[in-house]
Amino acid sequence: MYYALILLSVVIFxxxxxxxxVYRKQxxxxxxxxxxxxxxxxxxxxxxxLAVNGFRVEFTWFTLLMAVLSALVSFxxxxxxxxxxxxINLSLYSLFSMLGGMLLPFVQGIVFYGEGITVAKTVCxxxxxxxxxxxxxxxERGKGFIYYAGIFVLNGMSGVLSKLFTSAPYAKxxxxxxxxxxxxxxxxxxxxxxxxLFRRQPQQSKATLASVGVGALGGAANRVANxxxxxxxxxxxASVQYPMVTGGVMIVSTLICFFGPNKxxxxxLLSVVIxxxxxxxxxLIPV
Numbered sequence: 001m002y003y004a005l006i007l008l009s010v011v012i013f014x015x016x017x018x019x020x021x022v023y024r025k026q027x028x029x030x031x032x033x034x035x036x037x038x039x040x041x042x043x044x045x046x047x048x049x050l051a052v053n054g055f056r057v058e059f060t061w062f063t064l065l066m067a068v069l070s071a072l073v074s075f076x077x078x079x080x081x082x083x084x085x086x087x088i089n090l091s092l093y094s095l096f097s098m099l100g101g102m103l104l105p106f107v108q109g110i111v112f113y114g115e116g117i118t119v120a121k122t123v124c125x126x127x128x129x130x131x132x133x134x135x136x137x138x139x140e141r142g143k144g145f146i147y148y149a150g151i152f153v154l155n156g157m158s159g160v161l162s163k164l165f166t167s168a169p170y171a172k173x174x175x176x177x178x179x180x181x182x183x184x185x186x187x188x189x190x191x192x193x194x195x196x197l198f199r200r201q202p203q204q205s206k207a208t209l210a211s212v213g214v215g216a217l218g219g220a221a222n223r224v225a226n227x228x229x230x231x232x233x234x235x236x237x238a239s240v241q242y243p244m245v246t247g248g249v250m251i252v253s254t255l256i257c258f259f260g261p262n263k264x265x266x267x268x269l270l271s272v273v274i275x276x277x278x279x280x281x282x283x284l285i286p287v
Contacts, residue, residue, distance in 0.1 A: 012225035014252025019218035029082035041219020042186035058177030067181035080150030102246035104156030109238035120285035127278030131271035175230035247279035
């Protein structure tokens with residue numbers, strides 16, 4: 001059941017990446033637009049999670065601390081992601097993002113939580129690293145390195161914080177309670193920053209009903225997907241879960257690219273095949 005939850009979250013994450021790209025094309029990729037997206041998407045996610053949890057709000061100080069850290073990581077990832085999407089297509093964006101989402105929790109689980117190093121995990125990790133290496137190109141795309149590095153590190157930190165929360169011995173809420181507080185922190189902080197930094201500045205592009213709908217849908221879906229991963233993380237090693245998420249989202253995002261103007265290149269398709277083989281290794285190699 002928990003592997004099924006992971007696979008469901010993979011499909012949702014792939015759709016979220018596509019929705020983020022649509023929103024960026026409609027509104028832009030400035031800091032203000034990133035904060036507006038965080039506010040809209042987090043508010044929608046908050047409402048959905050409250051409904052899932054029976055409109056029950058849980059609280060502990062440790063959960064609040066982790067929720068604030070999660071919100072800050074989310075802001076940084078949204079901003080770097082919007083900037084990166086202006087320079088690379090969705091398939092390549094997902095590769096940088098999801099490799100970071102795999103590498104940091106993978107190392108964290110093995111080094112700090114005693115998760116064993118197996119042949120299956122090692123083969124999977126090496127193959128997905130090779131998949132990323134195939135996508136690296138010289139020239140124009142190198143100009144956005146700071147944003148590529150940002151989505152790599154910050155998406156990885158999201159997984160690191162999730163593992164810290166589920167494994168910490170301190171008093172804490174349920175996975176749903178943590179997800180709700182994280183969304184609430186994003187709403188409050190993004191609203192405060194918008195009012196503080198941009199209250200008197202004229203808006204260059206107005207939000208439309210369509211863009212608000214895209215942001216709300218993407219935010220709600222993203223929060224639900226992360227909530228599913230939190231549930232699974234209690235029962236599945238981080239060093240298994242996050243390689244599955246990485247390879248799966250790379251595949252879903254590349255398939256979505258076939259329906260857009262920026263078709264994946266042959267190298268990107270080959271990288272996805274290698275990533276898929278890495279995922280299979282987790283299930284086919286017995287040790």
